[in-house]
Amino acid sequence: MSRYSVFSLLRHAATGNRGWQRAWRAAAPKASYDVVIVGGGGHGLATAFYLAESHGIRNVAVLEKGYIGGGNVGRNTTVIRSNYLLDGNTQFYEFSMKLWEGMSAALNFNVMFSQRGQLVTAHSADQLDTFSHRANVMRSNGIDAEILDRDAVRKLVPYLDFSDTARFPIHGAIFQGRAGTARHDAVAWGYARAASGHGVDIIEGCEVTDFVRQGDRIVGVETTRGRIGAGKVGLAVAGHTSVLAQKAGLELPIESHLLQAFVTEPIKPLVDHVVAYGADHFYLSQSDKGGLVFGGNLDGYNSYSQRGNTGVLREVCEAAIALMPNISRLRLLRHWGGIMDMTPDASPIISLTPVDGLYLNGGWCYGGFKATPASGWCFAEMLATGETPALVRGYGLGRFRSGHMIDEAGAGPFAWLQ
Amino acid sequence: MLRIDCPCCGTRDHSEFRYGGDATVERPACDNPDLDAWYRYVYVRPNPKGLHREYWQHVLGCRQWLVVERDTVTHSIHSVSFSRRQRA
Numbered sequence: 277m278s279r280y281s282v283f284s285l286l287r288h289a290a291t292g293n294r295g296w297q298r299a300w301r302a303a304a305p306k307a308s309y310d311v312v313i314v315g316g317g318g319h320g321l322a323t324a325f326y327l328a329e330s331h332g333i334r335n336v337a338v339l340e341k342g343y344i345g346g347g348n349v350g351r352n353t354t355v356i357r358s359n360y361l362l363d364g365n366t367q368f369y370e371f372s373m374k375l376w377e378g379m380s381a382a383l384n385f386n387v388m389f390s391q392r393g394q395l396v397t398a399h400s401a402d403q404l405d406t407f408s409h410r411a412n413v414m415r416s417n418g419i420d421a422e423i424l425d426r427d428a429v430r431k432l433v434p435y436l437d438f439s440d441t442a443r444f445p446i447h448g449a450i451f452q453g454r455a456g457t458a459r460h461d462a463v464a465w466g467y468a469r470a471a472s473g474h475g476v477d478i479i480e481g482c483e484v485t486d487f488v489r490q491g492d493r494i495v496g497v498e499t500t501r502g503r504i505g506a507g508k509v510g511l512a513v514a515g516h517t518s519v520l521a522q523k524a525g526l527e528l529p530i531e532s533h534l535l536q537a538f539v540t541e542p543i544k545p546l547v548d549h550v551v552a553y554g555a556d557h558f559y560l561s562q563s564d565k566g567g568l569v570f571g572g573n574l575d576g577y578n579s580y581s582q583r584g585n586t587g588v589l590r591e592v593c594e595a596a597i598a599l600m601p602n603i604s605r606l607r608l609l610r611h612w613g614g615i616m617d618m619t620p621d622a623s624p625i626i627s628l629t630p631v632d633g634l635y636l637n638g639g640w641c642y643g644g645f646k647a648t649p650a651s652g653w654c655f656a657e658m659l660a661t662g663e664t665p666a667l668v669r670g671y672g673l674g675r676f677r678s679g680h681m682i683d684e685a686g687a688g689p690f691a692w693l694q
Numbered sequence: 695m696l697r698i699d700c701p702c703c704g705t706r707d708h709s710e711f712r713y714g715g716d717a718t719v720e721r722p723a724c725d726n727p728d729l730d731a732w733y734r735y736v737y738v739r740p741n742p743k744g745l746h747r748e749y750w751q752h753v754l755g756c757r758q759w760l761v762v763e764r765d766t767v768t769h770s771i772h773s774v775s776f777s778r779r780q781r782a
């Protein structure tokens with residue numbers, strides 16, 4: 277695999293850009309691998325990369341039923357932040373942030389990580405108090421956080437509604453300067469290319485239909501491209517975790533729900549940060565092409581269809597113009613949906629399972645994209661050592677039984693309310 | 695928009711309803727000391743890809759709790775009935 281650099285750019289430019297090679301090998305499945313990772317999304321690819329890079333395990337396959345970048349890794353709103361309140365989440369997402377900061381260099385692939393800063397608006401003194409609590413937790417964990425008053429917010433993002441008629445007047449905000457966005461498909465491509473460069477087979481169009489057992493142990497998978505043996509199987513199929521886990525005889529505290537994302541027609545630079553609305557569920561950023569990328573609530577009922585409902589579109593747009601009346605005349609370019617694993621506490625699952633040979637990575641709710649590198653890092657360590665890494669000890673399957681939930685949303689055990 | 699045929703009010707948009715989750719889970723008896731039974735009741739869900747029996751409450755209509763059989767892939771609704779009859 278040739279390295280990308282300014283010199284390779286110049287060399288290919290001089291030869292008419294006809295010599296570029298494909299970024300990763302189109303591998304055909306071998307009879308067996310040391311580790312088979314089911315799911316070629318961001319998490320599965322990152323896991324394969326760190327297995328090879330950090331643990332020297334290179335006889336690895338990533339099986340993707342569709343194509344690389346076609347699932348949730350290409351469907352999210354690309355926001356990256358580490359402003360979590362609860363122990364377990366705070367440290368995990370900050371570890372992820374640190375990996376983001378070195379990702380382009382580590383992968384030799386420009387993932388266009390842009391630390392433009394994220395703010396969440398507060399709309400009452402009490403809400404700003406809770407944000408101060410969060411900021412203090414963040415700072416005590418070495419994470420940057422600022423509390424802004426109304427004037428400071430106005431200086432930073434003057435285009436929000438600061439008029440006397442604002443539905444929920446802005447009282448202040450919490451701001452994390454290191455938060456931002458990255459180009460999501462570049463993340464998938466970058467990990468795929470780097471993993472492939474280490475010898476990992478990335479097999480697209482290969483759907484896992486069942487597991488192969490030897491006694492109580494899982495020793496491989498049945499796929500649409502034949503049987504593939506595996507020393508260990510790692511599931512990284514968030515959205516469809518229940519479907520595959522059921523084939524392995526696992527019952528999970530997960531429901532699949534649909535989350536939509538939206539993008540407007542491109543406009544000139546307006547939104548320099550990631551902005552989240554504290555009075556409703558709405559957040560937006562501006563893409564490099566100029567479109568305003570935004571999202572809001574789940575559709576609210578179990579779904580495996582990657583199609584959204586127009587009712588949510590209306591609700592999200594209502595929140596948008598309550599915060600930013602100046603975008604009310606913009607036209608929507610596209611909207612799309614992705615299927616989330618929703619857990620009862622809105623926190624993910626990276627866990628050993630009661631099934632020998634099967635390891636679980638799922639339940640990402642809508643925090644999956646920002647977690648991509650840390651999730652891959654920790655899941656790779658779990659697959660390599662058979663032990664739970666300290667950083668994800670709070671993310672075990674057993675926490676629901678023992679009552680040690682990390683319930684960041686505090687919404688009760690209702691998947692659709694998280 | 696889903697259109698739910700409420701047996702009391704007729705066919706209405708789902709925005710008139712509140713979702714209540716999986717209708718197949720059974721609440722253990724109050725004096726059941728089995729922690730596992732309670733764990734399964736509160737947290738574990740079959741989460742089927744296909745037909746799903748689920749609760750909806752017609753909050754902006756008759757306020758009845760209904761059981762709706764809906765396909766989670768196509769969103770087509772196969773049946774709607776009062777949940778109280780299911781329980782009888």
